[in-house]
Amino acid sequence: MKNDHFAQAGSAHGQGGRATGFNRMRSKLSFDRLVEMGARMGMKNPLFVCHEGAAKATTCIGGKEYINFSTYDYLDINTHPELTEAVTEAARLYGTSAGASRLVGGERPPHRVLERAIADLYGVEDCIIYVSGHATNVSTLGFMFGARDAIFHDGLAHNSLVQGAFLSGATRYSYNHNDCDSLEALLREKRDQHKHAIIVTEGLFSMDGNIPDLPRLIALKQQYDCMLLVDEAHSLGVLGATGRGVHEYFGIEPGAVDMWMSTLSKSLCGCGGFIAASKEIVEFLKLGSPGFVFSVGMPPVIAAACKKALDIMLREPERVHKLQKISQYFLKYAQEKGLDTGAAQGYAVVPVIVGNSMVAGFLAQALFQRGIFAMPITFPAVKEGTARLRFFISAAHTEEHVRTAIDAVVEELPGAQATVDAYMQQTQVKEQD
Ligand SMILES: Cc1ncc(COP(=O)(O)O)c(C=O)c1O
Structure with a gap:
């Protein structure tokens, strides 16, 4: 359908119009x-x-x-009757749309309840939820880093992380997939040329199903004065004895990572993403990150569904x-x-x-x-x-x-x-x- 639409749009302008010539592209x-x-x-x-x-x-x-x-x-939670019940109740109370950006239009109780629950899951101060997992990475990296900074990301990092790095204008260094020696060589050579720096990895790689060496990444971030973002899209609910993710898998104190990111669309059966981090980072993002400030709040029904899925995950290891x-x-x-x-x-x-x-x-x-x-x-x-x-x-x-x-x-x-x-x-x- 979409393709036909493009074909029509192109032909209406003689296929060659710069605005509509998508068929050529x-x-x-x-x-x-x-x-x-x-x-x-x-x-x-x-x-x-x-x-x-x-x-x-x-x-x-x-x-x-x-x-x-x-x-x-x-975790086989989608369609669980408790989710349906939570969503029905949230729809009855708040409707299906948040109506506006939370910053200006205000929020609904399920927003903060979910953010608090996720912050507690990681034992960190706070959390921000976005309406899309992809936008979470794009908007967070794109907003927090700038031309004088550096983003060191795994060679197979998800498109959203790479797009965020592009948007930021920071210098982007891609290290060999899951290879901390390759990362360290880059850090040794390049870190000093930049103001802020961040290392970006996934907690379980989405294409290969392998796990990064989190202890070493933490050691490197400390040694080279970087931040560390871990995208838990595929590790939340999957790794560790209770599904808390890659830090539980390694038995690592989650506070050692600066930003825990995950989508809400996988184990938590909803849509959207989050950054769980210090109060300072979360406030900074809530007041400036474009994907949060200039985008509608998460539908309360989705926030309610994700919170219920999280409860079930923790209750039923x-x-x-x-x-x-x-x-x-x-x-x-x-x-x-x-x-x-x-x-x-x-x-x-x-x-x-x-x-x-x-x-x-x-x-x-x-x-x-x-x-x-x-x-x-x-x-x-x-x-x-x-x-x-x-x-x-x-x-x-x-x-x-x-x-x-x-x-x-x-x-x-x-x-x-x-x-x-x-x-x-x-x-x-x-x-x-
Ligand atoms: C590692 C990773 N990060 C981010 C995303 C984007 O999440 P979403 O699809 O929920 O927007 C995905 C999507 O599959 C992913 O695999």
């Missing part, structure tokens, strides 16, 4: 290019699939049930244990079957790396036909040549779900590879002709 869209190339090879478009209900460990698409490995509902157990099973079974799971450590995110983007696409399609939904991840989300199927695992997945999926990957991968090889050979022959 579509060649820049990597996903679009891949879909188009896939279509030439006979692949169906895997994007924008419509689920007919809540996407949990299983999901319904086109009237058919699929085992679903594309949900962030790690068995969800976290189940998730960890089934994730470890997934990793072990996949490795036993000879699949390339990269650096994954068996916590909620496990990739099966196949290399070529088209192979990943055809493999996903073959699995879909067998009732398994797992999305292909290709460039630019990951480096060229490391395309993969990314499996998000939920506490509700069973060992049978895992075996069914992995066995299907093993059976379908050679066919996907053969389809792509045959196409490549054919096109080479044509080019030579």
Whole structure:
């Protein structure tokens, strides 16, 4: 639909208008290019699939049930009756919109209740919630740092962290993925050239499912006088005995990290993001960060849902244990079957790396036909040549779900590879002709 819209807009202005000539620029869209190339090879478009209900460990698409490995509902809390009740009550009291920016339009009780609960979770002074996880990183980094500063980020840091670094105007240093030696070499050489500096990492890397060396990152931040931001999008609810995240995993006092960031869209079943930090930082962000000041407040219903999800997470650590157990099973079974799971450590995110983007696409399609939904991840989300199927695992997945999926990957991968090889050979022959 969207594409048709662009086509119409372009043609109305003769395709060439500078304001509307988006069709010409579509060649820049990597996903679009891949879909188009896939279509030439006979692949169906895997994007924008419509689920007919809540996407949990299983999901319904086109009237058919699929085992679903594309949900962030790690703890199987989405659709929990207590969430529905909390949301219904919040909607009754406050409606579905915050109506305006909290700074000027005021807030509702669920905003502060959620912020207090998250600050307590990390044992820090305060917390700010934003309406989007992506905007949380963009707005926080973009606002807090400037031209004289430096942002040192992991080479595979999420797009939102990188975009925030760009926006800030600070000098951006990307260190080799999960490599503290590479970071230290950069800090040694560059840190003194800047006023403020921050190290930015994820608590569990979203593409590879591996964990950063948090103790060493803390030591480096102290040694080189930097701040440290940890994005817990995929580690909150996933790591540690009670799901408190990467600090609990390492047994580290959370106050050693300057800013705990996470999205609210994953284990906490809502939408938005937060920064949990000192009162000074939170106040600074609440009074100036554009994604907070110039954006509407989080809908109170979402704040109520996230708070309830957090309560359930803390009350029922068995969800976290189940998730960890089934994730470890997934990793072990996949490795036993000879699949390339990269650096994954068996916590909620496990990739099966196949290399070529088209192979990943055809493999996903073959699995879909067998009732398994797992999305292909290709460039630019990951480096060229490391395309993969990314499996998000939920506490509700069973060992049978895992075996069914992995066995299907093993059976379908050679066919996907053969389809792509045959196409490549054919096109080479044509080019030579
Ligand atoms: C590591 C990381 N940070 C930030 C975000 C953005 O969060 P949201 O999708 O809730 O806006 C994501 C999204 O997947 C993520 O994986």
